[in-house]
Amino acid sequence: MKTQLQFDVRNKGAMSGVLTLGSLDPVLGAAARVAGEPVVLDLRSVEFVEPAGICGLAALLEFLIPRSEEVSVALAGRDVPAYLERMNFFRLFGDRVRTNVDVAALEERQRHNPGTLQELVNFHTEEEIPGVVTRISEILENQGYRLRERVAICSTLSEICANAAEHGASEDGASDDGFGAFAAVQAYNHIVSGAKRRGEEVLVAIADGGVGVRETLSQNEKYAEHTTTDNDAIRCAMMMGVSGTGELGRGGGLALVAQISGRAGGSLSLRSGSGRVTAYHDRKNSRTVPDFPGTFVRVSLPRKLENTPQERLSK
């Protein structure tokens, strides 16, 4: 018997064809029922992969590989396989999953994608974060991003990476599927999130295989009333000063990331357990999603048009 996990990315309005965190939901739900049999991940309807999609896919594979005899990934077209290759996807998973794609041929025609600020990267500890941030900062500087924008992007990345390293890594460092966390960052010369409009956008995504937001917050009795559901816990975790340890000074990172993205006209989205909360500058949306271990974070940082190098040059 073979389980077919179908990605339905077609009926999502503006996000049609995009592999994002939301379009992974049905598959994340079905993955929990896999019990040893071979699994096929059918991504043939995917036309476009965003960082949250690739990080989510990586976390999904880390979950499926130890639970399935064989995991296959079916892709269609040229763009998506080529993008996954450029994002180091096959370097990380090529020898652990089967695919219908000729990866060797993709490697030959590999070219640099100027929008890729960070390929899919797997990390386990806080120690690895400054290196990642330094590299992105250099790329951003070379591409004419202003200091303010670099600070927004880099501090967003470092804070959510630090959360993932702290909660995503198993306490004793010896958990069975402790894959740590995945991160990816991509810059677009158009707006990806929401309705089509002009502009530029940077997307930062992280996925970890840790215990999740609700369990982390449950360590702190103070938040007992806020941990009834995953959505309650996520909303609570986005507030200033809320942390699992309750130590003074902790729990500021996520609140500030929400502030940074909100101020830029973007959003912070957190998926953990069966909850998913997206924070905009003036509101938060919650919805219930299929339960899946770990925490997934997606941050959208739009650039104001007048800030782009092209616009500045034309003035």
Place this chain on the structure above:
Amino acid sequence: MAEAPAVFEVAGGDFGGKLMVTRRTGRAVREALADTLEALPKGGVLYVDTRGVELMDYSFADEALGVLVSRVAGGEYGERYLVLVEEDRDLLENIEASLRQRSLAMVRVDEVGGEPAVVGTIPDHLADTLRAIMDAGSITNADLAKKLGLNHTAMNNRATRLAKLGLIYRKIETAAPGGRQYTYERIA
């Protein structure tokens, strides 16, 4: 006062250069700052110069400065003080956020010898007292009490709290005949 002030350049060390991120890096910087602070004579001021830093995330700011300031305020370093050397720019936001979380404050100057300002938060009545001491440079309890329209005990209590928070010097001067008088001085 002729001695050169002790200045610690955060971006100058071997910690992360212009990009200061994570608690781990913050801890390393804090430990180096604490060593320098402890080596100062009693009454010494350490200027923490972050002007060379481009980016500081909240986790770093809290671990390097928030934790250190709370220890200074807790009396762990005796009468030794911290002053932040930083201009009024975005980077201050994270330091501000950390100190606010901890209900603490730091004296900040644009450059060593510059006019003092405050980062973080202290209750309004203490902020007024601190402002008055900073404006005066050095002032006795009696004069300050008069200036702010308070009785001597209340004035002394407020200034004692500010001294404990590491925001001013508080000196006892034995005034003849047989009296003791406190003088408050700004630390930067």
